[in-house]
Amino acid sequence: MTKKKGFCGVIAPVLTPFGEDGSPDTERFVAHCRWLIDEGCTALAPFGTTSEGNSLGLDERMELLEALIDDGIKPDRLMPGTGACALSDAVVLTRHAVDLGCGGVLMLPPFYYKAPSEEGLMRFFADMIEGVGDERLRVYLYHIPPVAQVGFPLALIGRLIERFPNTVVGLKDSSGDWSNTAAILEAHPGFEVFPGSELFLLQGLRKGAAGCISATCNVSAAAIRGVYDNWTRPDADALQAKITALRKAVQAFPMIPTLKALLAHYRDDPGWARVRPPFVALSEAEAQEAVRTLAEGHGLRLAFAQNGRSAALAG
Amino acid sequence: MTKKKGFCGVIAPVLTPFGEDGSPDTERFVAHCRWLIDEGCTALAPFGTTSEGNSLGLDERMELLEALIDDGIKPDRLMPGTGACALSDAVVLTRHAVDLGCGGVLMLPPFYYKAPSEEGLMRFFADMIEGVGDERLRVYLYHIPPVAQVGFPLALIGRLIERFPNTVVGLKDSSGDWSNTAAILEAHPGFEVFPGSELFLLQGLRKGAAGCISATCNVSAAAIRGVYDNWTRPDADALQAKITALRKAVQAFPMIPTLKALLAHYRDDPGWARVRPPFVALSEAEAQEAVRTLAEGHGLRLAFAQNGRSAALAG
Secondary structure (H helix, E strand, O other), rough: OOOOOOOOOOEEOOOOOOOOOOEEOOHHHHHHHHHHHHHOEEEOOOOOOOOOOOOOOOOHHHHHHHHHHOOOOOOOEEOOOOOOOOOOHHHHHHHHHHHHHOEEEEEOOOOOOOOHHHHHHHHHHHHHHHOOOOOOOOOEEEEOOOHHHHOOOHHHHHHHHHHOOOOEEEEEEEOOHHHHHHHHHHOOOOOOEEOOHHHHHHHHHHHOOOEEEEHHHHHHHHHHHHHOOHHHHHOHHHHHHHHHHHHHHOOOOOOOHHHHHHHHHOOHHHHHHHHOOOOOOOOOHHHHHHHHHHHHOOOOOEEOOOOOOOOHHOO | OOOOOOOOOOOOOOOOOOOOOEEHHHHHHHHHHHHHHHHHHOOOOOOOOOOHHOOOOOOHHHHHHHHHHHOOOOOHHEEOOOOOOOOHHHHHHHHHHHEEEEEEEEEEEOOOOOOOOOOHHHHHHHHHHHOOOOOOOOOEEEEEEHOOOOOOOHHHHHHEEEEEEOOOOEEEEEOHHHHHHHHHHEEEEEEEEEEEEEEHHHHHHHHHHOEEEOOOHHHHHHHHHHHOOOOOOOOEEEEEEHHHHHHHHHHHOHHHHHHHHHHHHHHOHHHHOOOOOOOOOOOOHHHHHHHHHHHHOOOOOOEOOOOOOOOHOOO
């Protein structure tokens, strides 16, 4: 693994399990995070889009984060999502993460008002960073225009890096647009850029990306880690082709309910399939179809030891 | 004024003033709400889009609402915005409003995830209503696709009314699409529909709308109320033409910063101009241009008595 100051490698935006009453299930959450690390995730990004992070209340996010750290997961491997529409909420969540020693935070722009000015977004981040007022803070910008609609144009990224060079240190690019990722990498060498999908992992690494932060790491971290660890070897393209094919097969299904259905199936734990509205869980038939398609077509099978951790490492 | 069970008339989505430190300014807020009622607003909708409602934290919204009621504003005239991306937050805000006796709540759909299924939105509202679990709850759906992106299709409105006939009682239509407003009015007689702009006030009233909920009520409630009170009179079209012209002139400027600049100018209180990022206040020159254009072209001048209330009524 390349030595870097900040984050690098294969980062999972962790799925959030819910209990029967709809509240976050801390026990299942911690076990899943442990398993992801055993499977090869170099770090975890709870409360992202895949985590239904914006469907969680502030207290819920903070309690889950504390549970991970109480369980012994090192906070420098955690990059929680702390973005919010309200500056005051973003400050509360970010300060909490910094106080717990988290290695960084993944921050959405305020996403309610559309087409904000560059200056308005600049002020939001400046006020947030100054409001937290802690030199330990490391911000990773979360660029996901297909969902948030509001994103980080290249000029804004440049202004943020220039004004806060020791704080604004990276970006997750979930635009799905490789030319955008490439433009950021070219403009800002050393900036820690993570494509938001393993589809761009190998070409990203070849251009200086730090790794990837991808929803599918929740079910296929080991294979994605294989590309990360071997990207300079001759068979790297063949490894990438396999994770590309699997990713495309997964994303043909509704992403979040499908990932949860896979965990429910392989853990033999139907409760894992629960989602918060506005999502709807897959039907039994849809879940079976997803399991079968991904197992038969791509060999996707998840294995868990009795303690819920990785069978491979625990065995 | 037509007698109706719920809300009707001219409702202001109240602007939220901020202090020097960026926190909501309760004193200015209460004084503004008092003035709006004196000017002719039949009710107030704090924490809407114009209020920068989603730029406020949960505690901030709840404290401002309590301050209004503590000051003696009748809660049955209040329709606070209680929507949130997280169901748990929506339940907390809504229960708080119901416990305070608010006449209704104006609820956005969860707006982070785009293109949610009808079933997913149905479940969000069902879980919210059942989570609050109070028969006093009256929900007004907040349809504002230009901003929230997620809206209420006609079929979903029908399902919500059918399942919760005593709870889901109305809708604010800020689509800007009169044909949508007309379709809702035709499909659901008795449902309290408020166009989100006074541009559609007169044609709305003629088709059974309950009034309007409009940003510009923050500066021109009296004229809008004039149309509401006189809509069956022969000069109604001439009155409507005046408020239409003013509205079009206001919306040629950036709406929220401009409304705040107008209040700052006429109250001689520069602090009123403050906005939260991602908004940016008008420059001095832009503010002067807005004041001049609206005063010279449309006779817009705001008058306040020394106590901050309506000069006309206080004098």
